[in-house]
Amino acid sequence: MTVALAHQLTGPGPGAPTVVLLGSLGSDRSMWDPQIRTLSDQVNVLAVDLRGHGESPAPAGPYTIADLGGDVLALLDSLKLPAVHLVGLSLGGAVSQWIAVHAPTRVHTLTLLCTAARFGEPQGWLDRAAGVRAEGTGSIAEAVVGRWYTERLATRDPDLVASSRAMVAATSDEGYAACCEALSGWDGRADLDRIAAPTLVIAGRQDPATTPDDLRVVADGIANATMRVLDPGAHLASVEQAGRVTALIASHIAGPAQRSETYETGMSVRRTVLGDAHVDRAVAGTTAFTAPFQDFITRTAWGDIWNRPGLDHHTRRLLTLAILTAVGNEHELDMHIRAALRDDVTPDELVEVFLHTAVYAGVPNSNRAFALGKNALAEGVGSAHHVGAADTADSVDGDVGSADTEEQSGP
C-alpha cells in the first residue's frame, strides 16, 4: 500500500524536464534547498519527503526499500511524470537504485550520492530502530549529524549543525525506525548490473557512513556509471559541497541531450568536409570496438573544432593538409587531399600548400604529398570541379582510392 508523499515542485513548468530529489534518513526535503534554488531556473525540481519523513505519512513499520520506491512511483503517476532525472542521497540513493532497477523506463538519468548497495550489517540498523522507538529521534540527532559534515564545516557553521539536529529530532520516531528496518533488509548489489540509466556516483572523501569504497562498489556495478569523490565532504556532501554537487547534477542531466546535439552537428560537418560516401562507410564499418573512437572524433574534431566560427572550412582544409604533410601521416593526408579536391580546393592550391610545407617541415614529406596528390588527380578525383594546371585526368569519378575505403580514420 503506497502513501501520498509530501513534496515541493518548483521550476519552469510543463515542457521542462523534471529532477526528483530523494534525501537521507532523518532529513526532510529542505536538505535540498541549495539544489532547488539553482536547478529550478532551468528544470522542474521535485523535492520529496520520503515515507516516515518530513510532512509525509509515517505508517507503522517495518518498511522495505520497495515500499519507499513504490511511494515515489505513485507520486510520479499522480503528477503525470512518465520519466524523470532521479537524484538520491543515502537512503534516497537506495530508493533511487530500486526504482532504476524495477521501473527503468521512469529514469532518464540517475545520480547517486553518499549511498550504498548495502549499508553494513543488518543488526546495527535493527538496534538503531529499537533505540529510536524507545527513546525517540532526539536521542540520536547529535550522533547522526556528526556524520553529515566534516569537522571543518561543523566548527565553522554551528547554526547549520543546530538546524540539522532539529531536522533529525523532528522526524517521526516510527518513520525513522521503520526506515532503519528498510535499510537492514536492503541489498541491491546483485541488481546493480540491471541499471541501464546513465549514472553519476558522488562520494564524500570524509564520509564515515557511506565511504568512497562503498560508492566504488556501486559505480563498478553499474555499466554506464562515472564516479566523483568530493573533498572535503562527509555524508551530506550535497550541503557541504552545494555548488559543486548542483553543477555536477546539472551537467549530468544535460549530458545526453548536449552530447547528442554535438554528435549530430559533428556528423553534419564531417559529411560536408569528407563527403557522404566516406561517412556512410565509416558508420557502416563501426564495431563495438571502434564505436567509442568514432563517437569521440565525431563530437570533438567535427562537432567542436571544425565547427568553430573563427576559421572557414577552406582555411581549415589547407591547414589540415599542411599539418598532415608535416607529420607524414600518409593515410590521413590521402583522405584529406581527395576530400579537398572534391570540394573547393584546387590543384594549384595543393601545389602551394605542399611547397610551403616543404620549406618549414622538410622536402621528403612534401615529396610524398605531391605523389599522393598526383595519384588522386590521375584518378580524376575532383576533376568535375577544377580545371587547372595540375589537373590532368578526365574522369569524373569522385570516390575512388584505397585509403579512402579504410574506415577507422580520424578527423
Ligand SMILES: O=C(O)CC1=CCC(=O)O1
Ligand atoms: O544515519 C546514518 O548513519 C547515515 C545514513 C545511512 C542511511 C542514511 O540515509 O543515512
